[in-house]
């Protein structure tokens with residue numbers, strides 16, 4: 001009998017949380033005010049410590065579903081104690097309800113009440129129109145495609161999401177960088193931005209190679225002759241790569257050194273690997289993410 005009543009109380013709390021989906025948020029409100037909490041879950045023992053009167057408590061916790069989304073932190077408590085076994089204690093118990101509860105009739109049942117407000121906390125003030133999606137996880141290779149997925153965070157409080165949970169492409173998801181930012185890299189001593197060529201992207205591997213302009217004498221197997229495209233005469237040619245790093249400054253790297261004996265110089269491309277989370281290319285030699293690059297000339301001697 002007691003355990004049946006206990007189940008009823010738990011069921012009621014469950015009912016209030018699950019079936020009472022919050023009303024729709026105003027148009028354009030992506031994050032419900034106060035954030036979006038998941039369901040309360042009893043932590044530790046789910047057995048009430050006392051038989052009646054709301055004298056026992058259960059400890060509950062919840063997690064902020066929206067915390068990983070910028071501009072959508074939760075306010076309020078992540079844990080609470082709730083009373084359990086709310087049925088009125090029978091004679092010869094000293095009191096019928098433990099404070100602050102009083103005997104009353106709720107929904108036709110003689111019980112201790114009223115239920116504390118936190119037991120009716122819906123977890124979010126409103127349902128964002130279209131739901132609240134998590135950010136996408138990084139791309140992963142699935143068969144012959146690059147696929148990324150996201151989760152409907154608001155489904156946990158019965159606010160459905162619209163749209164697809166996955167995105168996929170046969171192309172490597174890192175976009176071809178433009179030279180715009182690297183062209184501004186004029187503070188590297190003696191280095192001058194000079195020539196831009198797109199990456200050659202391997203879409204299966206999500207790697208890329210940049211054919212350095214110093215290679216344009218390939219048939220003669222002499223990579224460090226003056227390139228056939230025009231460049232200022234006072235500069236000696238070096239296969240120089242000028243890059244703007246993500247969250248960093250301008251850097252440069254001699255991909256191969258033309259000051260050494262030409263005959264021993266190996267053909268080398270600058271190579272990159274796509275970071276499938278940030279969708280930025282990583283320069284393999286330094287392991288740093290770059291947002292822009294351009295080939296340059298380096299003044300070694302006049």
Ligand SMILES: *[C@@H]1O[C@H](CO)[C@@H](O)[C@H](O)[C@H]1NC(C)=O
Pocket residue numbers: 176198
């Ligand atoms: C370089 O890549 C960009 C972006 O993919 C493309 O729009 C452009 O046409 C490419 N340029 C050349 C010369 O292939």
